[in-house]
């Protein structure tokens with residue numbers, strides 16, 4: 001497990017670094033705010049979330065170790081180990097789709113998820129901009145799912161290793177050729193799809209919820225494609241004003257009426 005933890009950490013750091021450099025060299029949107037100030041604010045939010053994620057990971061490892069013994073879930077199905085892993089990773093990604101969609105459709109959850117959408121620009125650092133309450137609810141709700149399917153902590157780390165570069169990529173402000181985006185979006189949510197998800201227009205941001213696979217949006221009819229997105233407005237109307245982008249303002253916003 002230690003080696004997977006190290007790979008997971010390295011994947012996170014290298015994805016963030018790689019796309020940060022690339023979007024600086026080949027940006028899709030011309031940056032309208034200072035990139036460094038913007039990154040400090042988003043990584044400040046991410047630092048708060050680590051206070052939840054570290055203890056949660058330890059607790060999850062200990063709970064799953066115990067529950068897997070009497071309820072192996074998919075691991076007790078008798079199918080080959082590689083098939084079990086693929087089945088678990090696919091279900092985990094489907095759960096992430098459902099959870100993301102719930103964050104848009106349930107007003108209470110939107111209160112916290114809107115902090116992610118209130119970013120006035122979208123770049124690789126947006127991938128780590130979440131309110132700590134959203135992270136807390138996400139961790140609490142995913143545990144029964146993990147128990148039910150019999151996922152082990154190594155499956156969760158493997159999913160994180162695969163999903164993190166995809167999430168960093170689709171948030172990045174990298175300009176990539178349309179043809180490449182077109183091929184990639186058959187499998188993963190691409191920057192074009194996720195920029196639509198960050199549109200200021202509700203009927204556009206209530207689409208393209210996928211994390212690692214774009215398949216779920218096609219199955220559950222939330223897939224939206226627009227070919228011309230150069231003029232799309234990113235963010236939420238008032239919440240995205242520059243004076244509301246400090247870490248304290250972002251942390252307090254969901255608790256205000």
Ligand SMILES: [Zn+2]
Nearest residue numbers: 100104113197
């Ligand atoms: Zn969203």
Ligand SMILES: [Zn+2]
Nearest residue numbers: 116171194198
């Ligand atoms: Zn996003």
